[in-house]
Amino acid sequence: MNKTLTLKASRYLNTLCNETGNRSVGSSGNIKATEFFEKIVSQSGWSIEKDRLDVMDWLPGSVSLTVNGKNFTAQASPYSKGCSVEAVLVSASDIDELEAADIESKALLLYGDIAKEQLMPKNFVFYNPESHRRVIALLEKKNPAAIICATGRNSSLAGGAYPFPLIEDGDFNIPSIYMTDIEGDQLLKFRGETIKLQSTAVRVDSKAYNLTASKGDAGLNRIIISAHIDAKKGTPGAIDNATGVIILLLLSELLSDYAGEYRIELTPFNGEDYYGVPGQMDFIRKNEGRFGDILLNINIDGAGYYEGDTAFSFYGIPESFRKIVIDEINKHAGVSEGPQWPQGDHSIFIQYGVPAIAVSSMWFTDNMEIQDITHTEKDRPEIVDINKTVKTAEILTEIIKKSSSI
Numbered sequence: 001m002n003k004t005l006t007l008k009a010s011r012y013l014n015t016l017c018n019e020t021g022n023r024s025v026g027s028s029g030n031i032k033a034t035e036f037f038e039k040i041v042s043q044s045g046w047s048i049e050k051d052r053l054d055v056m057d058w059l060p061g062s063v064s065l066t067v068n069g070k071n072f073t074a075q076a077s078p079y080s081k082g083c084s085v086e087a088v089l090v091s092a093s094d095i096d097e098l099e100a101a102d103i104e105s106k107a108l109l110l111y112g113d114i115a116k117e118q119l120m121p122k123n124f125v126f127y128n129p130e131s132h133r134r135v136i137a138l139l140e141k142k143n144p145a146a147i148i149c150a151t152g153r154n155s156s157l158a159g160g161a162y163p164f165p166l167i168e169d170g171d172f173n174i175p176s177i178y179m180t181d182i183e184g185d186q187l188l189k190f191r192g193e194t195i196k197l198q199s200t201a202v203r204v205d206s207k208a209y210n211l212t213a214s215k216g217d218a219g220l221n222r223i224i225i226s227a228h229i230d231a232k233k234g235t236p237g238a239i240d241n242a243t244g245v246i247i248l249l250l251l252s253e254l255l256s257d258y259a260g261e262y263r264i265e266l267t268p269f270n271g272e273d274y275y276g277v278p279g280q281m282d283f284i285r286k287n288e289g290r291f292g293d294i295l296l297n298i299n300i301d302g303a304g305y306y307e308g309d310t311a312f313s314f315y316g317i318p319e320s321f322r323k324i325v326i327d328e329i330n331k332h333a334g335v336s337e338g339p340q341w342p343q344g345d346h347s348i349f350i351q352y353g354v355p356a357i358a359v360s361s362m363w364f365t366d367n368m369e370i371q372d373i374t375h376t377e378k379d380r381p382e383i384v385d386i387n388k389t390v391k392t393a394e395i396l397t398e399i400i401k402k403s404s405s406i
């Protein structure tokens, strides 16, 4: 193991998780993180493109909810407007009830079936089921004064948080809060009564940057290596996804003298964990009509967990190149082929027909349904095995150097 690289990787982890502050899009920590990225990769001679994104930051404030003198525990849905509402409590547990209910100007409690999985943000284009869009459209049409969401745990779709926010969408303008399903069952007893709800959450206009670091002429076919740099609010985001960014930073050094046949772009996407995915949308806009010259995407998200193997999964990779990659990972203990998983930025490339490799931790794909780490404060530097980030960067360097058969 390369000791100098290991030391650097540890320093990067400390910077991204302990020094910048939370890296949610639009926060000051997010800006510090992109500045840090720019500084490190510039040292190895990469050219930087820096696109400004106009985004919303958000302050959670506090929530007070009372009915008949009884207090309930709840928090503002991320990116929701604040509110001050006195209204009759009504409820809906599925779409038929929602359709039938008279909810205009009332306080609407969503619980049970309809609150089982996080509703995709209105303008999220990559995956947005009809059933979600129907719920959102109904809510906007019927216009309740506020929405109270009672949720359980849904690790595979909403990370490890309990309760999880049913609504997390800065483009949705009805104020909402969320609470545990247990608290929701108690609140349900007060249907028909008047509740008092105060939320001091505030939306704040802010900015962020989406970067591309490149090496090689603009006319060459491209390999894009990506790792989202943003994190959810409330988490240090060590595995999700400081480790991915660290691997990009190590690659910037390991590939500093790359002079092969491709243009290499290192892309710290800014927005994977943010409702509007602004960095990804920026990337798509810039690359519209140019996806054809991208031969390969390598996306790193969730790598470096201290337990289990580092997992490489494959999407549309030509067999000859896949064999080269498999031969490379077989040289290393603790690295293996993992199952495909769709929830990551590699899905953008797959949708455009670009072959992709995703790098993650086997433990997370194995425990997707039950883990309580992702998007919580448990995602700390202590759960990272820094040697795994160095090993992954070294393997990826070898793969890039052998990539002429893609």
Ligand SMILES: [Zn+2]
Pocket (backbone or CB within 6 Å): 228, 240, 241, 272, 273, 301, 302
């Ligand atoms: Zn992630």
